[in-house]
Amino acid sequence: MGRPTTSSLPEGTPQESLTVRDNRTGKVYTIPIEDNAISATAFKSMAAPPKPGEREENETAKGLRVQDKGFLNTAVMRSEITYIDGEAGVLRYRGYPIEQLALKSSHLETAYLLIYGSLPTKEQYRFFESEVMRHSVMHSDAEGFFRSFRYDAHPMSMLTSAFAMLGSYYSEANPSLQGQRLYTKGDEMSLATMDRQIYRLIGKAITLASMAYRVRQGRNFVTPPSGLSYTGSFLYQMDNLGEENYTPNPILEKALDVLFLIHADHELNASCTTVLQTGSSLVDPYSAISAGCASLYGPLHGGANEAVIRMLISIGSPENVPAFIEAVKRREKTLSGFGHRVYKTSDPRSFIVRKTADEVFKVTGKDALLETAMALHDAAMRDEYFIKRKLAPNVDFWCVVLAWFPSPTNAMTLTPTFFAGGFPLDFFPVLFAVPRVVGWLAHWRQMMLQEGGVKIWRPRQVYVGSGKRDYVPVEERVPVEGLRQTPSKVEHGGITKRTMLATFKQRSKL
Incomplete structure (x- = not known):
């Protein structure tokens, strides 16, 4: 400009x-x-x-600075990837409406579109799929890495760490070791190196997620199978217990593929921006993806799915919905899964998931929690309070409804470790992270190849702190009191408390 x-x-x-x-x-x-x-x-x-x-x-x-808390109206880059019109409820990947892609495409085909800019031919897709699936196999050392986590470690913590761990395996992928222009040259060798990491990250995402899942289940890990689709391989790696010719249910496989496709990218959301902020230092892509995963972990982003299911469990049953609605109006309860930072009318992805959910329910049936979700949806859609504030169900709400495959157990008595659709509650963000790797990589690749090279992202601030002041000797200082101005006191117990009461060589008794 x-x-x-x-x-x-x-x-x-x-x-x-x-x-x-x-x-x-x-x-x-x-x-x-x-x-x-x-x-x-x-x-x-x-x-x-x-x-x-x-x-x-x-x-x-x-000169003037532009202040914009939370990037509410600041464009940090020029992009050709995803277009969103929040007022009209529009989402397009490279110009293609998300509704058409969800109906006619697949997650991996859409991944090709997002990363390379066009829908692939049969031959191009065959090559891309082959490379991605070939790179889904992990080094045997990864087993020890995952076994080092506690049995109850959060799967997103494991996945975030695992992506970072991958960077230590591939020295040829690290600009700190190979030269800072490793990915920005744009020549044949540079592009080949970049694409190899893209294949690895997309392929290994399902394997790492599956390994995190099986750690929680106390199961042995499964080698990625051959001949299955991307989501078919994911389900196989999570669920196979040695059964001969094990094949995931095709309806569930397709439903998961649709979920992956619609979650593959969402423009410069918090996690994507984190990937680009981190990647702007020209760090290796594995570290950048790990940073994005950490951002996605938060309850205001990928953790929203988990918040929805916890909300539904807290409501208990359809007859409790009216009381919950009134509590939300009084701001005594939090309504999760309704409204969106970008979409002010409706989330186009929610309609796709709702239609997919209907297909899934034909083979799974429904249970009490699903009935509660539907009752909450219907009540909110009729209530003027929610209509006026444009609080329609978003994709998080419907994805949770879809992911909650019924169980013969009474869902209303279940703890947060209950398995929804075979997944622990805290595994929901992982189902969001796996497909989002595609979008993160698309934007990262675009930034690496942008005209003018990569500039490190370094936002400005408006400094409102103290002006210049002189150092005061400790004897002359006046104590500053207040919760935010002093360190918090922490209660100690167990071995720490006993140690604090003990005497030893470096310290006399208190």
Whole structure:
């Protein structure tokens, strides 16, 4: 984008520019508009003399800064991958509506589209699928790695650690060892190195997730099978207990593939932005993906799925829904799975999952928790409180409904370790992370190959802390009190408490 120019107010025909008058100085700036966006750095030229007594930390003479907490309206890059219109409920991958892809495509075919920009031919897809599945096998050392976790370790903690662990296996993938332009050259060798890591990360994502699952079950690990689809292999690795010719149910396999496809990318969400922020330092892609996985772990992002199922369990049964709705209105309860940061009308993915869920229910039937979910949906959709606030069910709500395959056990008495669809509750974010690896890689690859190279992401801040002050000797300091200004006291017990009461060579008795 072009630099701003100082000029008088434009006259005549409309121009693709923004005219800003700085009332501090009286200067008028013309800032070019390109693709309905302006450059934030254009404001850096809008400097002014500091006011008398103004804090030097404001750096007024160095130009204006643009403040945007939470990136509410800041575009950090130009992208060709995913388009979202939150007001209209539109989601497109590379221009293709998500509804068409969910109906006609597959997760791996869509992965090819997201990463390389076009739908593959039969031959191109055959090659891509072969490479991904071939790279799903893990080194035997990975077994020891996963066995080192406690039996009750959260699967997202294991998966996050496992992605980082992968980086230690492939020195040729590390720009710190091979040169910082390893992925940014754009030549044949650089692209081949990049693609090899893409095959590995997508292929091994299902294997790592399966290993995390089987650790929790106390089961031996399963070598990825040959001849199955991506999601078929995933289900096989999780569930096979040595049965001969074991084949996952095709309806469940297809349902999981649809879930993977619609979750493959969602533009610059928190986890994708984390991958790009980390990747901008030119770290290896395994470390960047691990960082994205950690971001996805949070309850405001991938952890939302788990929050929905816990909410439904807390409601208990359909007859308790009205009371829960009223408690939400009084802000005594939290409604999970409704509304979205981007979508202000409806989440297009939710309709796809709802339709897929109907197919799954034909072979699984329904149970009490599913009935509770449906009752909550119907009640919220009729209530003016939720209609007015545009709180429609989002994809997290319907994905949980779909993932909860009925059990003969009474779901209302179950603890958080209950198995929903064969998955522990805390495994839900993993089902989100596995497909999202594709979107993370698509954006990472795009950034590595962008025109002008990669610039490390280094946001600005508005400093509002203390001005310059001189060091005070410890004897002259006045204690500062307050919960946020002093370290918290921690209660100790067990061996720590006994040790604190003991005497030893370096310390006398208290």
